Amino acid sequence: MMKAMYQNMLGGRSGMIGLLILAAIIFLVLPLGLDLFRLNLVGKYLTYAFVAVSLVLLWGYGGILSLGQGIFFGLGGYCMAMFLKLEASDPESTKIQTTPGIPDFMDWNQLTALPWFWEPFHSLTFTLIAILAVPTLFAFIIGYAMFKRRVGGVYFAIITQVIALILTILIVGQQGYTGGVNGITDLKTLMGWDIRTDSAKYILYFINGALLIAVILVSRVILGSKFGMLMLAMRDKEERVRFSGYDVADFKIFVFCLAAMISAIGGAMFTLQVGFMSPTFVGIVPSIEMVIFAAVGGRMSLIGAVYGALLVNYGKTVFSESYPELWLFLMGGLFIAVVMFFPNGLAGIYDKYEKKLFTRKPRKGSASAMSSRTLSDPQPGPVRDAASPPAKGMGISNQPVN
Template sequence: MTATVRNLVPPAPPAPALRGPSLRDRLKGPAVFTFVAVLALVAAPLLLEPFRLNLLAKYLCYAIVALGIGLAWGQGGMLTLGQGVFFGLGGYAMGMYLKLNDAGGDLPDFMVWSGVEKLPALWAPFANPVFAVVFAVAGPVLLALLLGALVFRQRVRGAYFAILTQALAAATVILLVGQQGLTGGTNGLTNFFELFGQDLAADETQRGLYLVVAAVLGVLYLLARQLVRSRFGRLLVAIRDGEDRVRFLGYNPATVKTVTFAVSAGMAGLAGALFVPVVGIISPALLGVVPSLELVVAVAVGGRFSLAGAVLGAVLMGYARTSFSEEFADGWLYLQGALFILVISLAPKGLFGLLAAARNLIAARTQSRSRTMDGDMAGGADGPLVEAPEARA
């Protein structure tokens, strides 16, 4: 009888072995990045005319800022509405160098128009290009470290932190507009002609600037991706999801958030320094509350929980603004606001979240269908359960 039961019960399937990510999964990310990098560095300069290539370089500068916002907001939960301040610091640092270089030892043109008779002491160090580039990154980082040390130690977060950064952007604009002889006032700094001895108006120079911007974006993306995957990145996500719990475990969330905020500020400053020679202007209108909000909207549309989504959102929103504003100059802002509301309400994870959800749904259906087919094949192979001859004997 025991032999009969043993032969009637089909053998249990072997337990699946515990395996790590497959080779295909490990190569998927680098393969996609390589494809996009080749497309940006090789195909775009060959296929796009100089004007369109210059616009793409402008969008990539915004994408660098968006990458920092995705790191601070998406991974760390810090809604920064004042990234334009750091973007402006980097932009003005590079603009000051370019103006002094074009002046050739004389006063910049806007100072002459404003009645300034002697070069301000604040401007003198920016005659050195190395100092200007270093300050474009170090200045925003130091300001973010100071602000973070003051704010995060007081456990200011959420909407309060967002309002504080927004107020900082508004105050910076007022300060820049009021210093006509020092900053160019409302007009800002413009009319740049040379960069390191190269004519900025030449197509070859603009093509080279595009390649530099694209390469910088690629390197920063890889560094940010590595940071997110490190232990520091996991701790940052844990602080986003439960700051009090992380504090109870013995970590100091203020330090982690301050460092992340400083890194995002440095990215914004570097983007501003690249933006000035690409576009040819830096003014208070480019670093106020509205531009900062537009960058946050772009990150939300692309997907704030994904670094690639933040970059994609900045490029798409920049292209959309250029395209739609040509036909709907007054209606673009309303369209942008409506798009932000729809994304936050219906797709909080943005476009990349929708793509991930669709991919998971397709994978689940494929796996379910595969299991059904395997079950049918197993049932057909087993056939009817028949007692073994030795059992009957």
């Protein structure tokens, strides 16, 4: 039992070391080495890491490329922001408005009452449930409609992208209900606890880090289980899994919903740490950028995804501050380089050199070492692309749709 847990959850020796290093960096090195402003930035990057981790599950293992993870990040973030905004706009502090007690942007847009879908967000319990449930439900609807009809691969990517676009246009267009292009800003307190103070920022950072580690552990358990095996099998030979009697669509829907939920947690933590939420984190561009975090870190590596998110965002901050012109060139080059030369990302490079450094490990033949190898984190071996089970055309199979 203990051993199984050690293997599955921590990914054996190398997986555990990787996780411990990551935890040490998040909880010790960064908080001690950075001032609060920088640490808050790192906290923001770590909320993107949730999305990157979800993409490792979905894309790296599931072979489903979603270009709309921003949808779920945004939904989670907006749910949190709605609660905080309602708390910030109590009748006392909004008494200069025409209608006190409603968020300021509604007042600016001549709304005189709180829209019905804002009402439940007075309750923290409801909000917390909504943060997890709304994106998951949304993902379920999309996933059910698409995977049951065997839409996959490229088509799935394009359609998720369009949904991200639709959501952005809606949020921007419906200013009175959503805060429009500025998003929901001026968030102050959570149940009376001021989230803008220094101590709150530290606490939120640590909560964020702990949640991230927890998400990685849960993902490991899932990937280490039979389900994880099935996912790999589905990615590489979907037809064969189907012919073995599994309902491929159900598994895909599950992993898509899971990824949505993980992204939503990231979104909610983003709102708490950064203090606002806006449509810039929902649309097509952020969604694709989130894919690059996972790709840079290594699409098969949960831990690598976190480093990917940290490094790319750090680079973005540094370059867009000092050489804004160069940044897009670099970002574009990064996309191309990762795809062409390092399909396994940082984790792949690490794995290559780790092997050279630790060549003394002789226990290759033992069965347990083998199995932990295939499931543990940085996976060696060529990455077969997701949507290219050969003969599958563009993701729509030729069989009659049932």
